[in-house]
Amino acid sequence: MTATTQVEAQKPASFDAVIVGAGVAGMYQLYRLRKEGFKVKVYEAGDNVGGTWYWNRYPGARVDSQAYIYQYWFSQELYNEWNWSERFPAQPETERYLNFVADRCDLRKDIEFGTRIESARYDEATQRWTITTSTGETVDARFFITCCGMLSAPLTSTFPGQETFKGQVFHTARWPKEPIDFAGKRVGIVGTGATGIQVIQTIASQVGHLKVFLRTPQYIIPMHNPKYSDADRAEYKARFNELRERVQHTFAGFDYDFEQKPYAELSPAERRQVLQGLWDDGSLALWLSSFQEMFFDPQVNEEISEFVREKMRERLNNPELEAKLIPTSYGFGTHRVPLETNYLEAYLRPNVEIVDVKEAPIECVTPEGVKTADGKLHELDILILATGFDAGTGALTRIDIRGRGGRSLKDDWSRDISTAMGLQVHGYPNMFTTAAPLAPSAALCNMTTCLQQQVDWITDCILYMRRRGLSVIEPTQQFEAQWVAHHDAIANATLVTKTDSWYMGSNVKGKPRRLLSYIGGVGHYRQQCDEVAAKEYEGFELA
Template sequence: MSTTTLAAPSAAANSSQGANRYDAIVIGAGVAGLYQLYRLRNLGLKVRILESGTGVGGTWYWNRYPGARFDSQAYIYQYWFSEELYKEWNPSERFPAQPETEKWLNFVADRCDLRKDIQFSTHVTKAQFDERTQRWKIDTTGGETFDAQYFVTCCGMLSAPLENSFPGQQTFKGQIFHTARWPKQPIDFRGKRVGIVGTGATGIQVIQTIAPEVGHLKVFLRTPQYIIPMQNPKYSDTDREAYKALFPYLKERLPNTFSGFDFNFKYGNFADLTPARKKELLEMFWNEGTLVLWLASFPDMFTNEAVNEEISEFVRVKMRERLKDPELCRKLIPTTYGFGTHRVPLESGYLEAYHRPNVELIEVAKNPIVSVVPEGLKLKDGTVHECDILILATGFDAGSGSLTRIDIRGKKGQSLKEQWNQEIRTTMGLAVHGYPNLFTTAAPLAPSAALCNMTTCLQQQVDWIAECIGYMHRQGLNVIEATKDFEDHWVDHHDAIANATLVTKTDSWYMGSNVDGKPRRLLSYIGGVGRYRQECNDVAAKGYEGFTLT
């Protein structure tokens, strides 16, 4: 593969002192981590990925629950550093399921010979910046300590599952699973009484998939969701040839759209259209069966309450047409928040699952789950719902959780966890003031924390980090740190854009509302992927203005 030939580590890198001394330690072997290894290794650096799982894949290694699949089209959920690599992979359909995506990431790891620099089954517990040596010390559960000039986190934005959501889980007599820690072996649902907690994007995928298999399914619903029906055609050879021919165009286009997808706002503001044109476009977007209605229809949907309500009602009507039953409509159709201010899932037969005689819907917003008992779930009113299997689709401590679960300490021993427990802040989602030579991907205050086709945003961040490190090496520099003034500027810029939208007025995991005590701030930069990219490029073009380099 001539376009992706990897440079061998330099002699200087190989002459490091000690087997665990590296130029860079990367955490995580998912989409970002694999590419980060590739980029840094091509700079001639000695690099090691530390991965807690037994294989590559990140999100697609851990989230193997029934029905798991992504909702970015396969032809854009790709790497762009090699046209040859892009054209060698042949997705089976528009939105492939988890096994195929995991297989693709294994294909990339093998094709680029990445495994030799990945250490599996290694969980990082602590990372400390040593001000004397100007290097990071990274500790693992296995008792190893790694020494690195650069510490790069590629942990993912949804990788810290909320597993212990209810007291008494250890007393349950049946089987209990969190969707983000699903076992590799198949689970037999036949004839079983199954309870599932959570109806976000993950819960929806599980429910629509297992409903036909289980004996009886109890869905514990707190917050109903707007949905978009997924259109998932199989790809033919002709389809694949067509999109592969667009590689140069897509590589250039995706990083410059609002959400990193192959679509963008182009119809103006909704409020300026005639009623007939509004209906025409909404129907077109709806029938597309992708996230275009949410992420590339009308920008004023995110800022204008009247516009948002009109589009929300359009979606409610579509949901009513499928649900029919007035009681199901009351329970399952959102009315307390607007379309697009939460994560919008794609689904395939989710609403129809509730028409099945073996599916029971239990509202827990006003009568919440208080504990798990040996028999099942106990509600506030004392009711016990008996189950053989409990599935927790209870989500994640998003954006920040993967890093606060590691004891990361910067200058003067300051704790990132303690800081973020007070206020979640970063410099462009790429660094944190007070933590020299720490680079972050999928961290708060960047699009990659939520509002982006993840392969687009993660590759942009990895490229920025690699080019920054390359610049430092060419200039003979050893340490880089974001200044407090620049971080303050970025936080203010982020908040100004976020607070002009309806998203910040809604409780969701986007705002950290699903984690008790988590500081409230929109986790994802909502100014657009293209704008964020330009902001990052401008900083680099000015010699990394806003950072101190020594």
């Protein structure tokens, strides 16, 4: 080997773009950039594609966007080739779909699996990113694009003493691929958000005894999940162009929207008719297409909340359970609203017990089980943590990301969570983000809609730079501050910011309080993104 080839061998591999994550966004970002001739590399911590649908394989995991809109829109041929079995498919089917797309588009050849990004540092002299991986590799890229997902940094070390537990501990977002035998076991589950609900309703009939450590009860909507026939599939496939256009302009990226008459213009009977119809639909439509006033007007919110409480009381018909399982301290729609199937009925089983951890919080985990503040030891064989995520920010702050002057994204966001439209961050040139804070994709969206929109915007921006021979893009501090102010003005007018939830970062101690997701609507957000691009990326410095 000559001296020249030795030097070349030591040089890090160089790419136009490095993408973090091979989920819905990362796969599409790879597809778009590679199609335009860019040299791209994806790093994925898992050993296969799928993102959320690779990691979250817990019992009962199921998508709650209708299958026919939880898809990619870049190819009608691809859309027509895949046949969903039901309206809200379970995790294995959604994972198979994403593998099907990866195979059809030959994506795997540019993805390195089983590899995490440890650090990413911007070099102001070269105007490029130096990226190091968990395998010790160092690579160099013009663009650093994060497609890590909004819910991909699980809160796993939640309670003191967890490591001493003699039984099995599972976090729902890191569930093993091998089946777990629940038969005859004493099982405890912590967390009753959307994930906890899916687990509880699924395993209640399988376990010996189930203790649900319940702190915050949830409003729910019963899922209506019919199997699809060939005729059903033909019907939605015929609407490809209509649906593709429709989801881009609604409030939450679904094919339904707030199109009712104003609440005040309807009689009580007419309001009831609307709510009942949406309840019967068995989707998220009651939350995301009933009455917008629900998010702003406390009286309207209370009336809709009471409608849902009434439905829950009918199913429980048990005053003691009603007091524990029906929310009264916050309003419907100000938290994430889960779809469920016989969740409430699980508590009517003799082998299911509620442990009220609002009255007696969990103190620690012992070798035998969970100890609560009232001195009780709840002996368990299996402990399931449905304890959620460091949403929106956690996936990025767990990487050592350094921008101009060595500034740290973790440090910056520990003081104040700030982005420019959830697409870039001032101080971090050429870093693009999807599913980051202050965009609808951080929480309030049918994810395939919002992630594809962000990937398209990022790709179009990079193409614009290539056409003009530009190397660097970064939002100005002023533009970012304007976006944050706009975001906050809309958010603070809603009831959502008055409620503690992961939407507000309230589940992570010390996290700055700000609504993580843009609540101005998917259609309105898209319009603003398009306007910025049409004005040649006004608010961004290009060089």
